[in-house]
Amino acid sequence: MRYFCLISLVLGLSCSGSKNETGTIRFWQFWSDVNTKPVVEKMVRDFEIRNPGVKVKITDLTWANGHDKLVISFAADDPPDVMELGSDWIAEFASEGLLADFRSDLPENYLAPAKWRGDLYALPWMLASRIFYFNLDLLDKAGVEVPENRDDLLKACEKIDDLGEDYFGFGCNSAEKHRLYKKYLPFLWSNGGNIMSPDGKTCELGSEQAIEALECYLKICDCGAIESQRRLEEYFIDGKLGFIISGGWLLNKLKRSKVNFEYRLVPIMNPSGGTGISFFGGEYIAVNAKSKNLETAKKLAKFLTQKENSQALCDAAGFGFPPYPGLEITDPQKRILAFQLENSRSAPPTPLWVYIEQDIEDAIEAAIYGHGTAEEVLLRAAKTIDAKLKSEDYAD
């Protein structure tokens, strides 16, 4: 009996340890390609070594249905402990009390998408923006100068489109979920327009600036190719596209493809020239508020988002920036991307964003396919969004 008690005690002690430092943490994330997945796995292994007794189980998600899977996991009361979220999803989960709160000293603009009613619900892991890519050879072939304002851009698009049926002025997104609105918003914001009023109670898509921005977008779409983002990027790499709005990943692809034409990264422009405002997005790490290992889960979130880990992820991905100020960037093209990031804005942090985003994309799509003028579709969208904002008591 004495031996039994002793063995039980030894086994019990070896299996326990500090209550918060044991157990399995389920981590759902989106990095599944051959370059980034090993980096994420290494981060997780490092965390496990530093926290003996903790096991982290990684599950890969895709951007096509990752949001849906997360929603279902919460609905089924079986969510992961730690999860990667797109910057514009955080408010949706936070407003239902599903996410644990954090504290952070990072710059306010990096934290803004992760805030809901003043509290922080996720930590930034990687930040990115969108920028213009110009094919200088096509501009030369079309006999036009590098555009510096929107009128020049439109003229250049027309000229490139006239080069023949293999060439397109602009890469216009087809109605891809989570992508189309990101192309329109830079035009809207650079016009001085907004999606919602500062108090979040009314939609401002019916404004003159919003309508003018969509009219401009439609005009450049008229002399462009309507396709998925992936295919548009292929067109650009093949030298068929004059202009495209894309993120840092395209720069990476262009470098890898060793393209035989000259290209330039140009910040989003204001109507009359000068730097405009682009879309600010990023990957954030959040923790399930009801996690059985809440402290360990928070510890993992903080560990993943440390500067060296964020940097390692950005290096492996070949784009994006760690959410830390004062980064040393030697690559001149990446410096332009970093400059644009500082001149970017995130979508308004509202739990209704998933719906609002869809309404905006529906409106743009309707206009592209000729189901109404820019004014008509935006006024309709504004009315629909206003009704949603009124029906849900979410406004601050």
Add this chain to the structure above:
Amino acid sequence: MRTKHKILLFTLPWIVYLLVFWLYPISYSLYLSFTDFKLLQGSGDFIGFTNYSNLLSDPVFLTSLKNTFYFVFGTIPVTTVLALIFALLIAEKIPGHKIFQAAYFIPSITAMVVIALIFYNLYSRGGYLFSLCQIAGLSPPENGFLQSEKTALLSIMAMDVWVAIGYYVLIFLAGIKSIPIELYEAARGDGAGFFRRSASITIPLLKSTFAFVIVLNTIRSFQIFVEIFVMTSGRPFNSTLTAVFFIFERGISRGSIGYASAAAYILFIILLTFSLLQFKLINVRKSA
């Protein structure tokens, strides 16, 4: 042990499975259809028939139903007729009939996601079909078949016919094999050719197979989802939005499970009505 108890014991696993994984979810979704249940909130209030009345005035839902009907009535006759023709030719044991039989069936056993991705590329601007049209002097839609409201659904329908034919060829072949060979021998003796034999013997005796194929194809076509999910997500401008995709989009992506459940029940009623009508028509013809 009495026979009744034995039967119950042996069928118990299936009954439990049916209750837990079929009847309970079906009943629960009926309850949800009368609530404003939201996935993330995990709760909802009873709102009576509001979801149903809202759906019947929701232009997007009505468009999804219209597209679904278009898909069903556009594909079923083509699939059925082509499958029958191929089955008749294969049954005639034309040279290489085994190869044809296997070739027709291959798309049916290939994952729909894979097929949809292949066709997505074929239909794109610069894809093979696009280029083929250009070579043939036809003018394909400027941005590819799936980016045009006029051709997107038609393109998916054409792909679906190609995918589905093989399965129905096999069913028709099984039906043809069950027809007594003596009938054909007698017809051949009377000098009946392929067309005469098909029209006078095969097709009339395949009535029950026709019924099976049409009912099966109707149910399958009303439930079209994967193709839409992979290729268009209901775009452009809802021209490829089908009822099941609408249910998925509203229920899962937007989390309005109550609303989506009501839509699912409307689709269920439509499907049930169609199936009953088809059976009734077939029975009337049989008794006639």
